[in-house]
Amino acid sequence: MALSKKLLSRDEVVVRHMRTHVKVLLWRVLLEVVVLVAAVAGSVLAPQSWRPWGLVALWALAAVVSLPLLLLPWLRWYTDTYTITTRRVITRSGILRRTGHDLPLSRISDVQQDKDLNDRFFGCGTLILQTSSDDPLLLRDVPHVEAVQVEIANLLFNDVQGAVQGAADLAPRR
Template identity: 60%
Template sequence: MALPRKLLSKDEIVVRHMRTHPKVLLWRILIFMALLIIGAVITVLIPDADWRGGALIALWALVLVAIVPIFFIPWLRWRTTTYTVTSKRVITRSGIFNKVGHDLPLSRISDVQQERSITDRMFGCGSLSLQTSADEPLVLVDVPDVEMVQVEISNLLFHDVEGAVNADPDD
């Protein structure tokens, strides 16, 4: 879901709108699949008996209850966390029920740093730290294609909107 146009000022251009990298869901997807496989195996192994129907309902209810906190809630959290870089500011939005937003004007950014661990480099993402004069950086974690985002923000800081928009030849 893109940032609604009504949230942008008159001359503002969206340079990049993104979610955190889906790597945060990788282990959860594997656990989700393992729970489904275990449920299917137990379903096949339960003997034909009078209590089989109730046991199957209890088994799949347990699997469903386990899937909600293990996969569904983190997926919703991932789905509702977005970062948007515009020609005038960096916008963060997150939250399932309680929405949290942060708008950082580009004019307040004094330094742009990136950090990429070995796993971040494998997945092509990283953390971006936007330092302000107030010494309270805005840290964007698991930013996809973090190097390109850093270049785009740097171009915007030097008032090169065209260079920021065209920084990524794949877009």
């Protein structure tokens, strides 16, 4: 869900729009594979007397298990976004009820990153945006956290062109 252009002020440019790192879904995907393998094994090994309604019940159970296991976390991941513009940092989250936070760049006094071993393996981390009110904004599981930190630092030092250019230069190559 990209940020709508009508939510931007005049002369405001989106530097980076992102979701949390997909690693937050990794264990859920692996568990979903286990559920599907179990459902297939159950279908193959089911006695003939179970057919057809026993198989329908088995796959209905697999679908019911899959909903909270993978579908809802995926929707949560898909709808939670971080956006950095030339004037502010915007967070939006929620599936049915949307919540958001807009932090003007002028209120940021310090930009820190935190990466544990797991984050280093996946190339993400937590970005800590310290404000003058000592109420930091934590952006968790930010992909390419170093590049995002550099972009925000460039914006804080009024190097808008450097931040926009840095976003293009530091973007992952595919």
